[in-house]
Amino acid sequence: MKKPLRVIVLGEGKDERGKPRTLPPFARVPHDQQGAMEILVRRALYPLRHPGQSWHRGLKDNDGIHVLQPPAPRLPRQPAMTELLADSNALAPLVSAALKPLRGPVPVDLLVATHDADEAASSAIKAVHVVNTSLGTHVPLLQPAPEIQAWLTSKRAIELAYDREHCTVPVPDEDALKKDAKAELQRLLRTFGGSFNAKMQASLAERMPVEDLGRYDWSGWNQATETLKVALVENGLKKLEL
Structure with a gap:
């Protein structure tokens, strides 16, 4: 049996489903506490662990990919994730703890940074590059364009997440x-009074049909799996039989 792939995902927003997580650093995050981006990263990694297969929500905690709780930044003030991703000095200790610990075994196999492809993305791109260069790591940066909701929006996913009848939700306007x-x-969501919150976005990430995830090449999703594969190889994970 293959070893589980241990992953930490750093995103701009909440890293859970709307409720504070009290897990210790590097503890496994149960599926029902994972946020939308964590689920999407698992979906992007799944074909690498299981070639020719597609992730589905019935797998839940049994897809061979373990999402771990990020370590807390050791700073006087807890920064917002957007601040941390834009500051190489704040980001470096977190990456080091995950991938280059001073003592003991490396607790994770992959740390993934994510940032919407907006005007602020340049700071994150620079910070991740500086950290990778200085530490000799390969932290990939996923950039949904223009933002993560482009990866989550599909009429069928909304119908499934909100238990709506088939063809009762409008088709998204691509422009x-x-x-x-x-x-x-x-x-x-306003067409039927649906709520826009972290929990429901995680539900959309679970239910998004695979054909809808890859529908818009401009969104960046179609490059996500390859980006993560390169990072795994660069981090020396050929032993995991990717």
Whole structure:
């Protein structure tokens, strides 16, 4: 049996489903506490662990990919994740703890940074590059364009997540998604009074049909698996039989 792939995901927003997580650093995060980006990273990694197979929500905690709780930054003030991702000095200790600990075994196999492809992305790109160069790590940066909601918005996913009848949710407008994906998702939810929150976005990430995830090449999803594969190889994980 293959060893589980241990992954930490750093995202801009909440890393859970709307409730504070009290897990210790590097503890495994149960499926029902994972946020949308953590689930999407698992979905992008799954074909690497199981070639020719597609992730499905019935797998839950049994897909061979363990999402771990990130270590807390050792700073006087707990920064927002957007601040941490833009500051190489704040990001470096976290990456070091995960991938280059001073003592003991390396607790994770892959640390993934994520940031919407917006005007602020340049700071994250620079910070991740500086950290990788200085530490000799390979932290990949996934950038949903224009934001994560472009990876989450599909009429079928919304119908499944909100238990709506088939074809009762409008088809997303592609031009609107390109411009402001969050606003377009909110527009679709308003057609039947759906709530826009972290828990429901995680539910969309679970239920998104694979064909909808890859529908828009401009969104960046179609490059996610290859980006993660390169990072795994660079981190020397050929032994995991990827």
